Amino acid sequence: MNRIAVTGLGAISALGASLEENWQAAVAGRPGIARTRMGDGEHGPGGLELPMARVADGYQAAVDAALGRPVMAGLDPFARFILAPALEALEQSGLRGHEVLTERTAVVFGHGFGGLATLEAGYERYFGMKSPRMHPSTVPRGMMSAGVSAVAMTFEIRGPVFATSSACASSAHAIAQGASMIAMGQVDAALVGGSEAISTAGSVRAWEAIKAMSPTACRPFSADRDGMVLGEGGAVLALEAWDHAKARGATILGELVGWGMSSDAFHITQPSPEGQARAMRQAATQAKALDRDDILVSAHGTGTPLNDAAETQSLVEVFGAQARKLPVTATKSAHGHLIGGSAALQAAIGLRALAEGVAPPIQNFTARDPACDLDLVIGDARKINSRLLLQNAFAFGGLNVALMFASAKA
Amino acid sequence: MAPVTPSDDELFDVISKEALIDRATLTREANLEDLGIASLDVISVLFEVEERFGILVEAEELTDCKTLGQLMDKVKAKAQAAASA
Numbered sequence: 053m054n055r056i057a058v059t060g061l062g063a064i065s066a067l068g069a070s071l072e073e074n075w076q077a078a079v080a081g082r083p084g085i086a087r088t089r090m091g092d093g094e095h096g097p098g099g100l101e102l103p104m105a106r107v108a109d110g111y112q113a114a115v116d117a118a119l120g121r122p123v124m125a126g127l128d129p130f131a132r133f134i135l136a137p138a139l140e141a142l143e144q145s146g147l148r149g150h151e152v153l154t155e156r157t158a159v160v161f162g163h164g165f166g167g168l169a170t171l172e173a174g175y176e177r178y179f180g181m182k183s184p185r186m187h188p189s190t191v192p193r194g195m196m197s198a199g200v201s202a203v204a205m206t207f208e209i210r211g212p213v214f215a216t217s218s219a220c221a222s223s224a225h226a227i228a229q230g231a232s233m234i235a236m237g238q239v240d241a242a243l244v245g246g247s248e249a250i251s252t253a254g255s256v257r258a259w260e261a262i263k264a265m266s267p268t269a270c271r272p273f274s275a276d277r278d279g280m281v282l283g284e285g286g287a288v289l290a291l292e293a294w295d296h297a298k299a300r301g302a303t304i305l306g307e308l309v310g311w312g313m314s315s316d317a318f319h320i321t322q323p324s325p326e327g328q329a330r331a332m333r334q335a336a337t338q339a340k341a342l343d344r345d346d347i348l349v350s351a352h353g354t355g356t357p358l359n360d361a362a363e364t365q366s367l368v369e370v371f372g373a374q375a376r377k378l379p380v381t382a383t384k385s386a387h388g389h390l391i392g393g394s395a396a397l398q399a400a401i402g403l404r405a406l407a408e409g410v411a412p413p414i415q416n417f418t419a420r421d422p423a424c425d426l427d428l429v430i431g432d433a434r435k436i437n438s439r440l441l442l443q444n445a446f447a448f449g450g451l452n453v454a455l456m457f458a459s460a461k462a
Numbered sequence: 463m464a465p466v467t468p469s470d471d472e473l474f475d476v477i478s479k480e481a482l483i484d485r486a487t488l489t490r491e492a493n494l495e496d497l498g499i500a501s502l503d504v505i506s507v508l509f510e511v512e513e514r515f516g517i518l519v520e521a522e523e524l525t526d527c528k529t530l531g532q533l534m535d536k537v538k539a540k541a542q543a544a545a546s547a
Contacts, residue, residue: 126482185512188505 060290062140066105095180105388128167129249162222162246167194222392224445224453245396247286272353272382283388310339316450353382395445490531
């Protein structure tokens with residue numbers, strides 16, 4: 053099996069339009085979450101105000117300039133949120149324009165929903181304005197694979213290209229798929245990750261209906277945690293066969309050493325520690341990391357009462373007493389929940405944390421909960437000696453992925 | 463809305479936005495094929511033309527058009543015909 057190197061990273065979220073900006077904000081404990089007033093459009097029932105983490109507009113021009121032509125205006129926000137970090141990751145990896153893209157590179161991105169802004173605009177015309185005509189780009193912009201297609205066309209990538217969807221674990225499944233193709237030798241490189249653009253008027257109302265949204269802030273593992281906060285954005289990892297990266301003298305940012313996947317087959321919204329533990333155990337076993345004490349845990353950590361307690365239980369089930377000694381961070385407290393994009397963004401921030409030897413803090417934490425008795429990184433960022441990163445992603449419907457990365461440092 | 467006859471500049475703006483073509487490269491003489499304007503782009507342009515100027519043009523009415531100028535003249539002619547109807 054080929055080893056998997058990470059040679060490029062890119063990110064966009066409420067914390068900034070590059071991984072560097074995301075990292076600086078996360079490590080400084082700067083919030084991306086703010087009270088936001090959602091418009092409901094001409095035909096909606098009236099706006100809604102709630103905490104959210106939205107991407108600041110204005111990033112599009114730099115992407116168009118770097119591409120040398122206008123591309124962003126033709127895309128739904130969810131596809132823009134993957135094209136921007138794909139460009140960043142490709143440029144960092146040195147693979148932009150490289151011959152490996154022509155046939156030996158895959159593109160796999162995860163999204164929970166696809167082009168909601170495009171669909172909602174079309175449906176507002178149809179149901180609200182009673183117009184029989186939709187914009188002709190409604191389907192090609194709104195489809196779930198619009199993001200992977202935009203990236204493949206923009207960078208002329210002609211290998212396997214497809215989207216994965218598993219709600220909040222979508223980008224983690226995408227990373228696992230890309231990694232598997234490299235491990236098997238089907239491709240030499242893969243752009244993997246995910247994005248989401250769910251802060252549309254109708255979508256936010258739908259999320260609110262679940263009653264899992266915090267009216268205040270995302271405070272993972274805190275005793276008074278009261279729900280998740282919606283974010284938006286995306287992140288991309290450039291994965292590459294280790295020998296391929298070495299042969300061209302690429303800078304290796306980390307290694308993907310384990311990936312586990314499982315399904316709870318239990319409930320459409322409630323988590324199951326047993327299913328989560330199986331995914332983590334698979335990843336840790338593949339990485340030979342079951343008894344390691346130098347693991348940074350980047351928790352799924354949504355800030356809902358059920359999730360964080362279940363994640364604590366599953367960590368203890370897999371790592372035993374050792375679980376309580378592993379530093380745990382949860383950056384959804386900073387950038388909100390990007391649904392399909394979360395795992396990739398958290399993994400990108402986590403890889404920076406390994407490289408810098410610093411774990412970003414869990415924001416908004418107020419009080420310890422006995423049901424979440426882990427070594428939480430709270431207050432300020434903390435120096436760490438971790439060599440491994442465990443990235444968890446647990447989705448609605450009980451779809452679990454755990455990814456284990458190793459530091460690039462020898 | 464009552465149909466409005468758009469100016470060349472207004473049509474160039476719509477075409478540039480919908481077909482994602484640099485506004486500076488658009489001229490009346492430019493060939494549609496050379497500009498890389500695909501059939502979906504034409505439908506998108508016509509959708510915007512209806513939205514902004516209230517002119518209904520079907521893509522089938524433009525099959526003979528080779529240049530941007532011909533396309534724009536057809537759109538304007540429809541607007542004028544609709545206005546005087």
